Amino acid sequence: MRSQATLYQQAQDAGAFAAWAKSLALANGNTDEALGYAERSGAPSRVLNIIGSKAYAGHTGDTGLAGLADVRAITSTFVSSLRNRSAFYTLLDGNMMIRLPLRTRLSGTTANATAFAAGEGAAVPVSNFQVQGDLIRGQKANGLITMTMEMLKSAGTSGEAFITRELRRVVASVVDKQFFASVIDGDTPTFTATDDPMDDVRKLADAVGGTAESRLVWVLAPNVLRKAATAVSVTGQRVFPELGLQGGTILDVPAMASDALDDGEMILVDGMGIGGDNEAITLEASNDTSIQFVAEPTNDSDTPTATELVSMFQTNSVAILATAWFGVARLAGRDNALAKLTGIAWGDPVAS
Numbered sequence: 001m002r003s004q005a006t007l008y009q010q011a012q013d014a015g016a017f018a019a020w021a022k023s024l025a026l027a028n029g030n031t032d033e034a035l036g037y038a039e040r041s042g043a044p045s046r047v048l049n050i051i052g053s054k055a056y057a058g059h060t061g062d063t064g065l066a067g068l069a070d071v072r073a074i075t076s077t078f079v080s081s082l083r084n085r086s087a088f089y090t091l092l093d094g095n096m097m098i099r100l101p102l103r104t105r106l107s108g109t110t111a112n113a114t115a116f117a118a119g120e121g122a123a124v125p126v127s128n129f130q131v132q133g134d135l136i137r138g139q140k141a142n143g144l145i146t147m148t149m150e151m152l153k154s155a156g157t158s159g160e161a162f163i164t165r166e167l168r169r170v171v172a173s174v175v176d177k178q179f180f181a182s183v184i185d186g187d188t189p190t191f192t193a194t195d196d197p198m199d200d201v202r203k204l205a206d207a208v209g210g211t212a213e214s215r216l217v218w219v220l221a222p223n224v225l226r227k228a229a230t231a232v233s234v235t236g237q238r239v240f241p242e243l244g245l246q247g248g249t250i251l252d253v254p255a256m257a258s259d260a261l262d263d264g265e266m267i268l269v270d271g272m273g274i275g276g277d278n279e280a281i282t283l284e285a286s287n288d289t290s291i292q293f294v295a296e297p298t299n300d301s302d303t304p305t306a307t308e309l310v311s312m313f314q315t316n317s318v319a320i321l322a323t324a325w326f327g328v329a330r331l332a333g334r335d336n337a338l339a340k341l342t343g344i345a346w347g348d349p350v351a352s
Contacts, residue, residue, distance in 0.1 A: 016074040017167060017283070018160035019043040020050060024285035025152055025318040046070040068280070075281045078167075084247060086172035087219045087258045087269065088179040088328065092278055096215035097271035102138045102279065102327040136276055136327040141178045143170030143322045146291065152318060167322055169259075171281060175324050176260030180267070182328050183274055187335040193264070193344040197231045197239045200341055201250060204268040207339035215271040218255035224266050225257040227346040266341040273337025276328030284321045287312040291319060 023043060027033035035051045053067025082089035091097040145166045151159065189207035193200050201218075210216060220228060225247070231239040242249040247256045253268075261267070290309040312319050330337050 015160065015164075016044045016047050017078050017281075018164045020047045020074070021163050021167065021283050021285065021320050022152065022160060023047065023051060024283055025147075025287075025320055026149075027285075028287050028318070029285045046074055050074075071280045071282060075278070078171075078281060079278060081164075082168060082172050084256050085168055087176050087217065087256065087260070087267075088326070089172070089175070089278070090217060090254075090256060091215070091269065091271040091274065092276070094215075096217065097328075098275040098331070099277050100136050100275035102136050102277055136329050138279070138325065138327045139178060139182070141171075141174040141324045141326070143167075143174040143324075144291070144319055145170055145322075146312065146317050146319050149287070149316050149318060163320075167320075171322050171324055173259045175326065176258050179328055180260060183330040184267075184338055184340065189336055189339040191339070191341050193266075193341050193346070195346070197228060197346050200266075200344070201268075204266070204339040204341055205251070208268050208270050208336050210270060211272075213272050216253045217269050217271065218250050218253055219258050219261065219267045219269060220255060221261035221263050221265045221344075222257045222259065223263045224261075224344045224346075225255070227344060228255075228266075231346045264342055264344045266344055268339050270334075270337050273331050273334030274328060275331050276326065279325040279327075281322060281324045284323070285318055286321075287316075287318040289319055 019038065019041065020043070023034045023038040023041070026037045031051060031054060035048065038047050038051055047070075049070045050067050053070075079089050079093055083093050084090060092099070145163075147163075189204075191200070191203050191207075208214075208216070225243075226245060228240055228250070229243045229245050229248075233239060240248075240250050242252075243255055247254070249255055290311045292309055310317075
């Protein structure tokens with residue numbers, strides 16, 4: 001019976017994000033109206049608690065923190081659906097990186113302590129070790145989707161599936177962009193690709209090194225995944241036979257695509273050199289806003305540049321803002337936790 005109850009709750013949580021987003025969007029972000037929509041549509045109880053407690057707004061009016069706990073509960077289920085869509089969430093949800101509390105000063109060894117065998121009655125030597133304090137800072141990544149009110153109001157099961165799919169896509173992309181920006185810098189081993197795919201991946205493997213504790217994953221730009229999956233040697237043999245157009249493995253290590261990488265890029269990640277955690281993913285909605293539909297917005301408050309804005313109100317549309325609250329950092333002494341390959345243009349037959 002306990003197992004059936006758990007499965008029922010998981011099934012409810014799986015559809016909770018779409019129900020939460022839809023209720024907020026129909027109510028133009030108004031909490032009271034959103035709660036009414038959620039109740040009338042039979043939304044899961046967690047969604048009712050979240051909207052009623054205002055936990056999604058970055059705080060909670062629920063003194064028992066029930067709303068915030070529900071946000072984290074459905075976030076956990078949503079994060080599980082991002083595996084193989086987001087490099088960060090794949091590492092986190094698969095226990096392939098070190099979970100560390102955010103905004104907490106940490107200490108850890110940066111040099112290996114050495115073990116000794118001491119004889120009977122002999123002094124026991126103790127090796128020196130260094131400690132390094134790290135602070136995993138909290139950060140947030142914002143992703144936006146828009147849809148017409150007509151579609152939202154008529155959205156049944158298929159419409160809610162569309163909302164869920166778009167939220168997955170946008171959250172995976174924006175979080176991965178910040179993830180890689182946080183853990184890659186000038187000290188990260190970086191190479192320029194040649195026309196030999198196997199030699200290129202060998203360079204990344206050598207740079208990262210790896211130990212018995214390593215948890216490795218290849219992350220490829222979508223166009224690189226296509227090139228790698230179809231790369232052949234001069235004898236016509238596939239270079240990476242276990243890699244397909246939707247992922248697979250390279251040298252027995254999981255490989256996945258990420259929209260956060262630029263064309264021609266590929267990264268090898270050792271999650272044991274990265275620490276962090278996810279706190280929650282929250283939602284807000286409004287049709288009283290105007291949006292600039294460009295990849296690099298220019299209408300900031302400091303140096304605004306005039307450009308065309310699209311009014312959600314005038315187009316009878318609504319914007320749904322997803323905010324991921326998380327933190328991540330490369331651990332001290334692990335400059336080689338990642339290695340990057342750029343300029344990949346594989347495709348012609350290569351030497352075997």
